[in-house]
Amino acid sequence: MGANATTFVPSYTSGEVLTAANLSVTNSGIPVFADSTARDNSFGGTGEKALAEGQFAYLEDTNTTQYYDGATWQSVGVAPGLVFITGASFTTVSSVSLPAATFSTTYRNYKILFEVTATSASGGTSIRMRAAGSDNTTSNYRQMETGITQANSTSNNARDNVSNWEGMSGPIAMDVFSPQATNVTHVIGGYTNSNPFSIIGRTLNGIFVATTSFDSMSFICGSGNFTGYYRVYGWADA
Amino acid sequence: MTKKLIQDGHEVREMTATELAEYEQLQTELAATEAAKAAKAVARQAVLDKLGLTADEAAALLG
Numbered sequence: 001m002g003a004n005a006t007t008f009v010p011s012y013t014s015g016e017v018l019t020a021a022n023l024s025v026t027n028s029g030i031p032v033f034a035d036s037t038a039r040d041n042s043f044g045g046t047g048e049k050a051l052a053e054g055q056f057a058y059l060e061d062t063n064t065t066q067y068y069d070g071a072t073w074q075s076v077g078v079a080p081g082l083v084f085i086t087g088a089s090f091t092t093v094s095s096v097s098l099p100a101a102t103f104s105t106t107y108r109n110y111k112i113l114f115e116v117t118a119t120s121a122s123g124g125t126s127i128r129m130r131a132a133g134s135d136n137t138t139s140n141y142r143q144m145e146t147g148i149t150q151a152n153s154t155s156n157n158a159r160d161n162v163s164n165w166e167g168m169s170g171p172i173a174m175d176v177f178s179p180q181a182t183n184v185t186h187v188i189g190g191y192t193n194s195n196p197f198s199i200i201g202r203t204l205n206g207i208f209v210a211t212t213s214f215d216s217m218s219f220i221c222g223s224g225n226f227t228g229y230y231r232v233y234g235w236a237d238a
Numbered sequence: 239m240t241k242k243l244i245q246d247g248h249e250v251r252e253m254t255a256t257e258l259a260e261y262e263q264l265q266t267e268l269a270a271t272e273a274a275k276a277a278k279a280v281a282r283q284a285v286l287d288k289l290g291l292t293a294d295e296a297a298a299l300l301g
């Protein structure tokens with residue numbers, strides 16, 4: 001229990017002589033408790049305030065600030081669902097690998113934003129899953145995409161039993177499902193090929209069909225080198 | 239042998255021999271994929287020419 005933690009929230013009677021301890025608790029602002037049990041035991045007893053709507057509390061064990069809404073305790077400043085993990089810019093390289101252990105047991109699913117802002121030659125970006133510093137080059141990748149050009153022509157793309165997910169360009173946004181789990185890995189997202197001669201919008205549905213655990217992913221330039229940036233986020237479970 | 243750069247995490251370095259071999263193999267696969275797509279497009283256009291249809295007319299016909 002921390003130095004500011006309390007085990008009661010006092011209530012005073014008319015004419016009562018207050019001690020320094022009484023005043024310390026009263027002047028402490030939001031009362032601090034070791035946990036929810038200490039919080040609940042600090043209201044309504046002899047010499048304690050009755051719990052009522054608007055009461056605040058801080059819990060040391062979960063590092064959360066709460067308020068009482070008249071029926072239950074609610075948390076303030078709930079943790080975001082999408083948590084930044086890593087990101088970087090890259091310049092005139094032929095391949096980019098996310099840092100080792102980008103995918104971990106901390107999160108099951110991930111959001112990745114990857115944008116190529118310049119390339120030295122035409123050619124899309126290919127993606128391979130990665131583990132322990134090596135790309136997985138087995139023929140376990142499957143890829144299904146529906147697309148359309150700016151001229152309203154269909155531009156689908158499908159590949160089966162290949163060694164990568166290929167052909168993406170421009171900004172790519174995708175969710176990666178269970179890469180770290182020993183499980184089939186799925187990616188679902190989309191991208192916009194912003195080549196001025198061939199503007200195409202496509203969905204991205206990719207499967208790595210083997211049950212392999214990955215800790216990273218590589219983006220490989222289809223030809224020459226590329227420049228851009230990426231960001232990786234984890235989807236919180238709660 | 240042409241050296242290629244990889245950004246591995248936050249470090250930029252030359253590809254290892256293994257990485258370079260994988261990269262070059264991938265380029266070969268991608269070139270084959272593109273060639274197959276181009277051949278398919280040529281074959282499709284040849285059929286359209288025989289039928290006297292444009293690509294948009296064929297799309298409208300096939301839904």
